[in-house]
Every structure is written in structure tokens, then in C-alpha cells.
Amino acid sequence: MTVIAFLIGVVLLVVGLAVSIALHEIGHLVPAKKFGVRVGQYMIGFGPTLWSRRIGETEYGVKALPLGGYISMAGMYPPSPDATATADAPAAGAPAAAGTAGKAGGGFFATMVQDARLANDETLAGDDGRRAFYELPVWQRVIVMLGGPLMNLVLAVVLFAIVFSGIGVQTATTTIAAVSECVLPAGSTQTACAPDDPASPAAEAGIQPGDVIVSVDGTDVDSFAAASAIIQAAPNRTLDVVVRRDGAEQTLRVTPMLAEREVRGADGAVTTAEVGFVGMTATTEYVRQPIWEGPEAALAQAGQVAGIMWQLPARVYQTAADMIAGHDRDPNGPLSVVGVGRLAGEVAATDAPVLDRVSTLLGLLGSLNIALFVFNLIPLLPLDGGHIVVALWDGIKRAWAKLWRRPPPAPVDATRLVPVTFVVVIALVVMGGILILADLINPVQLLG
Structure with a gap:
């Protein structure tokens, strides 16, 4: 019975995580469509597609690994120089220099930049350019990118309100x-x-x-x-x-x-x-607490998480050191999804009243959404916070040009930041791998 209860706890956490991801992507999808951006895909998870269905111009689906999600918007970045040069391409037999003026040079990162530009250009194919994300006003781009994290915050507030005021x-x-x-x-x-x-x-x-x-x-x-x-x-x-x-x-x-x-x-x-x-x-x-206690607790926890998020690399390093040395994990240290799932299973398997376990699981899922909210606001690509910074920088450039009565500058080409994005992704993968390994070998002991 304990094993079954453990598995039920893990499954409930996975389902809750999938719902959190789905709502996060809806937070991007709804304002994007509201502002007229063409959205090609809305997907929950990564890897092979398990199910999908096209409704209008958007394909909705679920993939095999429920560890994230995404929506595919037309023109996240402005067209590459190659694409814009095509409209004025020389006649057949003329020199091709004009058509390749924007192509990146050799090298690994240059190739990545070019691949990112080509992938972005594909989302613009057959579009008149007025339904592209990069064409939106700055404030609309910020709303679209901020919508996802805000959905996680709203879900956390609701869950904490249920725990504090619904259950008590x-x-x-x-x-x-x-x-x-x-x-x-x-x-x-x-x-x-x-x-x-x-x-x-x-x-x-x-x-x-x-x-x-x-x-x-x-x-x-x-x-x-x-x-x-x-x-x-x-x-x-x-x-x-x-x-x-x-x-x-x-x-x-x-x-x-x-x-x-x-x-x-x-x-x-x-x-x-x-x-x-x-x-x-x-x-x-x-x-039962007053209705504002839950939201206050959620916001307070968000502030605490934000305060330690910049310490994430150091905390992951300490987690690795504790794992190698065989020391007990810091109960306030970072966890992977595996660690959170394990805690959910242990909570479900404890010999405690059902209401106690339900309250703890809801609080755990609320805390997970707080972490998703704060993490996604880190101002680095490919996270939502990175896209917000790019939009704000574009707005600052445009405002500066308008102030000095200069022509509007070209949209910010964030594909140039692909090398930085690549480094961030590698760092996240490495830290995630360390945390998963630690959660399997040296898990956090919260329940004794």
C-alpha cells in the first residue's frame, strides 16, 4: 500500500507539473493571439509527439517528455539579412554577393546563428510580416513574454489560498x-x-x-x-x-x-x-486563515526565491560537493523535478491523515510554480526574461532615436545572442543533470 501511495504522489506531481506548464504556455498563447501574432504550434512537453490536433492555424499537441512546453510564434526575431536581401536579389547570372551579404561566416557559433535565422525565417514564410512577434509594440511583446510566468504566479496564489483559507x-x-x-x-x-x-x-x-x-x-x-x-x-x-x-x-x-x-x-x-x-x-x-494569507505567503516565498536565485550555480556546486563527500543535503537547497517528485511520493506515503497529505502536496505544487515564475524571469535567453530584456532594449533604442529625431533603428536581432543562449542552455543542462543525480543518490531528507 505504501508503494502504491508513493506512486500516486509522484503521478499527482507529474500531472500538476503538466497543468502548470500548460497554463504557462496559455499565458503566452492568449495575448499573442489577441495581438494578432500567428501561432503555429502549442505544445506541452518535448520529444516525440503523442497527440496533436490542428484548430485553425495552430497545432495543439502533447509530447512524450512533460518537462516543459512551448508555442511557436511567427517572427520571434526580425528576418535575417539574407531574407530581406532576397526581395532585391540580382537577376540570374549577376554576382551573388548581395544575396549572401547577411550570411554568417565560418565557425561553430556562426553556424548556429545562421541556423537560428533560417528557422526563424521559416516561421515568416507566406506571411505579410504584420503578424510577426517582432513587429509588435514593445509593451505588447513584454505582455506576451510575461504572460507565462504570471500564470505560474497566479496558479501558486490560488494553490496557497486553497491551503491557507480552504483547508486551513x-x-x-x-x-x-x-x-x-x-x-x-x-x-x-x-x-x-x-x-x-x-x-x-x-x-x-x-x-x-x-x-x-x-x-x-x-x-x-x-x-x-x-x-x-x-x-x-x-x-x-x-x-x-x-x-x-x-x-x-x-x-x-x-x-x-x-x-x-x-x-x-x-x-x-x-x-x-x-x-x-x-x-x-x-x-x-x-x-482557516483570512483569504489574503495565501497570496501573501506566495508573494513572500517568491521574494525569498528571487533573493537566492542568483546563488543557484554556487548552491548546485555545494549540492555536488555534498553528494561526493556523502554529506546530508541542505534542505533549503535546489531540487530537480526528480527530487520534487520524490518528495511528493514520500508525502503521499506517510502515515498521516489524508487532509494533511493533500495540504502538503498542494503547497509543494504551489512552491514549484513559484520557482517556475522566478526562474523564467531570469534575464537570459532562452528564458522569458531574456526575451523581455530584448524587447525593452529595442524600445530604448527606438525611444532614443525618436528623442534625437533620427530614423527608427532596425529591430534588435536577438539571433546574434545565440552563442550566449547556447552557453546558458548548456549550463542549465549541466546543473539540471547534477541535481537529478543528487536527488537519486543523496536525496533531501525532509520527512525523516
Whole structure:
């Protein structure tokens, strides 16, 4: 049953990723068509085509590897010099210099540039040029390229809203779940009280499971965290604790003892400190948060991811070093799709209530969409952020020429950046390969 649950978790993650990719590409497709760009293909995945269907001028399909997607727009770049020279080509028998004026010279990267130009020219074949992407105003090009990442952000916001406001956040309530009979040393593996172990202050005071804490030391509390804060700050001082039991309130006197316990700070870090301790635990239940909590959490996480994205090469290097040295992975380090899928499987296979697992899986998928949103905005080709930078640079050139009353400049030919794009792609492939290998050999341990 555990293996089946693991596989279900992986499948759900893959389906969720495919939906995220599909919505990302729709974010490009809809504004592109709205602005009149001819879109030849809308594909989810890479590799061999499993299914496709042509609707109007666009072929919609699914490919074998659901690790990405794309839409094929006419004229992502302006026509190559060869293509524009063809219109004024010399008559038969005349020198061919004019027709080859824009052809790249020899060399590997020059050949790549030429191939990119030829592929781009094919998307312009049979078009009057007015339906090409490069002909759009700058603001429309930015909207088209920004649409994909924004769809991932919107999906993440929706998923986090479901988790926070639809399901709720597990919160310790003021209802007592259990009372320790005795006090055990911090970090002890002892599971039962010995005769000489001191009784817990909560047991001595008569606190019982099912009691609802109303106030501590004269302060009304509405959460177990609030009650704990008062108790931890008052070791060896007797406190009046008002509890509701069987519908009636009664006051109990509790003297927290000084003990070493793990304390979670405001930043989430867990440290050991000497605090007041009484020996009771609270029941937990899902508490639905205000509707804005989910979006706020999504935006906060996007900011955190953006803050560390520039460290990606260094973090991948550290991941490789930990893998080779056999050290534990940084739980906050980068993951590949394989690693995220593995976590999804482990979450689905845990012995926890179904609602807990559903909430965690939705949060995991939301975090994945946050990563896709931030990653695609990196200002390097072939990522969406790179295309946005090219469009903005084109706009700056045009604005500068207009300011100085000069003729409009030629559109920016981003095919010249193909060598840079090639280097970026190779770097992404290498980093992706390292992360996949690490996720198989030295996976992140989040669930123990």
C-alpha cells in the first residue's frame, strides 16, 4: 500500500507539473493571439509527439517528455539579412554577393546563428510580416513574454489560498491533548516515568486532558502559543491558570519549572534554551486563515526565491560537493523535478491523515510554480526574461532615436545572442543533470 501511495504522489506531481506548464504556455498563447501574432504550434512537453490536433492555424499537441512546453510564434526575431536581401536579389547570372551579404561566416557559433535565422525565417514564410512577434509594440511583446510566468504566479496564489483559507493551517489550540506524568530530561530516549522522576507541574496542578485554557497569569489567551509564551517566561513563579472543564471555569495554580527545551524562534530556527516548563501538549486542528494569507505567503516565498536565485550555480556546486563527500543535503537547497517528485511520493506515503497529505502536496505544487515564475524571469535567453530584456532594449533604442529625431533603428536581432543562449542552455543542462543525480543518490531528507 505504501508503494502504491508513493506512486500516486509522484503521478499527482507529474500531472500538476503538466497543468502548470500548460497554463504557462496559455499565458503566452492568449495575448499573442489577441495581438494578432500567428501561432503555429502549442505544445506541452518535448520529444516525440503523442497527440496533436490542428484548430485553425495552430497545432495543439502533447509530447512524450512533460518537462516543459512551448508555442511557436511567427517572427520571434526580425528576418535575417539574407531574407530581406532576397526581395532585391540580382537577376540570374549577376554576382551573388548581395544575396549572401547577411550570411554568417565560418565557425561553430556562426553556424548556429545562421541556423537560428533560417528557422526563424521559416516561421515568416507566406506571411505579410504584420503578424510577426517582432513587429509588435514593445509593451505588447513584454505582455506576451510575461504572460507565462504570471500564470505560474497566479496558479501558486490560488494553490496557497486553497491551503491557507480552504483547508486551513494546523494550529495548536487552547484545548489540552495530554499531560505528562513526570519531567524527562531534554533529548532523553526514556518513554516511561521512573519512580524517582519528578512529577510535571501540570500534573501536580491538576490540569487534565480536555481542559480548555482560558487565561494564564491574568492574561486571556486564544492560542496555545500565547499560553506557552507566558509559561516559558515565568520559571519558578506560581501562575493562576483558568481552565474550562465540563462547561465550568476553575482556577488552578501552576509553578513552571526551569528546564531545557527546544524553542522555535521567529525565523523558524529551533534552538535549545532554559525556559519555564509545565508538561502539557495541545490538540491541533485546521484553522482557516483570512483569504489574503495565501497570496501573501506566495508573494513572500517568491521574494525569498528571487533573493537566492542568483546563488543557484554556487548552491548546485555545494549540492555536488555534498553528494561526493556523502554529506546530508541542505534542505533549503535546489531540487530537480526528480527530487520534487520524490518528495511528493514520500508525502503521499506517510502515515498521516489524508487532509494533511493533500495540504502538503498542494503547497509543494504551489512552491514549484513559484520557482517556475522566478526562474523564467531570469534575464537570459532562452528564458522569458531574456526575451523581455530584448524587447525593452529595442524600445530604448527606438525611444532614443525618436528623442534625437533620427530614423527608427532596425529591430534588435536577438539571433546574434545565440552563442550566449547556447552557453546558458548548456549550463542549465549541466546543473539540471547534477541535481537529478543528487536527488537519486543523496536525496533531501525532509520527512525523516
